[in-house]
Amino acid sequence: MRLGILDCDRLDPEFEARFGRVYSGMFIEGFRALAPDLEFRVWSALDGDLPADLDECDAWLITGSRHDAHGDAPWVVALREWVRRADEARAKLAGVCFGHQVIAQALGGEVVKSDKGWGLGVATNAMLASEPWMQPALDQIRILASHQDQVALLPPGGRRLAGNGFCPNFMFGQGEHIVAIQGHPEFPVDYDRALIEKRQSHLAPERYQACLDSLEQEVDSTIMMGWLLRFLGILPGRP
Numbered sequence: 194m195r196l197g198i199l200d201c202d203r204l205d206p207e208f209e210a211r212f213g214r215v216y217s218g219m220f221i222e223g224f225r226a227l228a229p230d231l232e233f234r235v236w237s238a239l240d241g242d243l244p245a246d247l248d249e250c251d252a253w254l255i256t257g258s259r260h261d262a263h264g265d266a267p268w269v270v271a272l273r274e275w276v277r278r279a280d281e282a283r284a285k286l287a288g289v290c291f292g293h294q295v296i297a298q299a300l301g302g303e304v305v306k307s308d309k310g311w312g313l314g315v316a317t318n319a320m321l322a323s324e325p326w327m328q329p330a331l332d333q334i335r336i337l338a339s340h341q342d343q344v345a346l347l348p349p350g351g352r353r354l355a356g357n358g359f360c361p362n363f364m365f366g367q368g369e370h371i372v373a374i375q376g377h378p379e380f381p382v383d384y385d386r387a388l389i390e391k392r393q394s395h396l397a398p399e400r401y402q403a404c405l406d407s408l409e410q411e412v413d414s415t416i417m418m419g420w421l422l423r424f425l426g427i428l429p430g431r432p
Contacts (some may be wrong), residue, residue: 195232196224197250199257199272201239201291205350205391212384219379220289223418228427241268243275246253246315252285252425255292255367258376261342262294273299283370287426290340293365293373300348300367307345309359311396312338313389314407316376318355318363326423327431334413335375337385343375370422378417382408 200217213219217235234250236242239258244250255276261380277298279286288296294304316338320331334355335381344362347353352374355364364374377385389396389404396404422428 194251195234196425196427197244197253198233198235199238199243199253200235200253201256202260208387212381217296220254220256223379224422228422229420231427238272238389240269241271243271247279247282247284252427255288255295256288257292260291262291262298265423269295276300280371283368286371287421287425288373289379290375290377294342296371296373297344297348300347302344302351303346304342305345306341307343311392312340312359313392314338314385314404315412316363316408317361318357318358320355322352322354326430328422328423329416331416334417335419336378337380337412339385339388344365353385374381378414382412389419397428403422
């Protein structure tokens with residue numbers, strides 16, 4: 194099978210040597226550990242490169258980005274239109290962080306800059322639904338996060354799958370073909386730590402320390418990556 198990844202950002206230059214240049218690389222590394230035979234093709238949505246043919250890959254994923262999913266940058270507008278095409282075609286699609294937000298915004302939801310500030314570190318979420326592809330099943334899931342914007346209103350027909358008090362719409366599904374999550378299962382913990390340290394000046398001292406301390410928790414990144422692969426039909430475990 195082939196997974197198409199729409200890459201929506203590049204890492205800051207000071208992080209490239211440690212963590213790579215693009216977010217798609219983090220996904221490929223994590224997914225290959227679970228599905229060694231999976232093939233990939235990457236498009237740079239940030240540069241206006243989008244797949245013309247939805248049949249070119251078996252499933253799709255939209256990465257995170259520092260940019261606004263609700264903004265009017267030409268490449269973001271084009272990406273939202275692509276999401277609507279994918280939705281109409283019932284293409285299998287997953288979105289992560291910005292990808293989560295741009296799917297919601299494209300399909301009639303609302304994304305805003307949260308008045309709660311930055312969501313950083315480990316986000317612990319109650320699971321609000323049980324789906325066949327959620328194997329192993331969990332009552333709560335802990336995922337690394339790094340965001341200011343969040344989905345304030347789900348698209349019509351969207352259903353909440355997981356959430357917390359800071360970000361109630363942390364994970365949602367749309368029909369049987371779309372799943373989206375605010376957190377970053379692809380991030381190494383050290384990369385999330387580097388992002389927190391970079392944003393220290395934007396955080397109150399106690400908030401900064403709490404975000405760093407949260408990284409001492411175990412995270413469910415590998416489980417979430419498996420869930421995404423099962424949802425997309427790449428790993429067995431869903432009807």
